[in-house]
Amino acid sequence: MxxxxxxxxxxxxxxxxxxxxxxxxxxxxxxxxxxxxxxxxxxxxxxxxxxxxxxxxxxxxxxxxxxxxxxxxxxxxxQAILRSATAASASPDVSLRLLEIRRMVEIGAAELAALHATDEDLARMEDANAALQAAHQAGDLDAVTTADLAFHEAVFRASANPFIPVILGPLGKLLYSMRRETSSFLEVQKHALEHHALVLDAIRTGDAEVAGKAMQAHINQTYDDYEHFIHHNDQHQEQR
Structure with a gap:
């Protein structure tokens, strides 16, 4: 021993x-x-x-x-991979790899949520969006980040597939850090509010294709926000 x-x-x-x-x-x-x-x-x-x-x-x-x-x-x-990624969390490569994982998992989760969401699931998404709106108006970045992630977690739960939260659960710390970084920009917060509302409406239709496309548009916007507000800003600072 x-x-x-x-x-x-x-x-x-x-x-x-x-x-x-x-x-x-x-x-x-x-x-x-x-x-x-x-x-x-x-x-x-x-x-x-x-x-x-x-x-x-x-x-x-x-x-x-x-x-x-x-x-x-x-x-x-x-665990070894997560430790390495956390140590390199400022690296653009890590953020982009996380976005790739989100794209793969979250679009499918939204499709399943459209088929399986209960009234309780929809209420949970509404509450998360209301919390995001309140945090945005209050200028509380930590609350914005928490509410943002809570909406996506509600979509995962609504998928009725218990393996989906397990896949992204271990990445929680990295996802929080990345989302907090992008959410420090007010325009990014506004984009999240707009897209969350669209995703929720799409899930309410019960149409998996419509919900998947709405989530895809949200993830695409997140890619654009990262490139515009974070990646280009980092490059500019390196050149100074």
């Missing part, structure tokens, strides 16, 4: 160094002996930690060469 605990600690330390860029993707880790000295444990404990990293495809062993760090896109453990 003691060695297992030590191996877990070493695993965490090596993973943190990989995420921080001390051991960057595309390069080899120090030897087992060097890692053992750096972490003050035995080589056997380091070997166990490396086996776990290898099982998650964070690293791969190349015979005769050493242990190579894989790009995070090849990792297979969700």
């Amino acid at each position: 003691a060695r297992a605990s030590l191996a877990e600690s070493v695993f965490e330390e090596i993973l943190e160094r990989i995420i921080s860029g001390t051991y960057p993707p595309g390069e080899f880790l120090p030897s087992e002996g060097e890692l053992a000295a750096a972490t003050e444990v035995s080589r056997l404990t380091v070997r166990e930690a490396l086996k776990k990293l290898q099982a998650q495809n964070v690293v791969q062993v190349r015979r005769g060469l050493g242990t190579y760090v894989n790009p995070s896109a090849q990792w297979t453990d969700l």
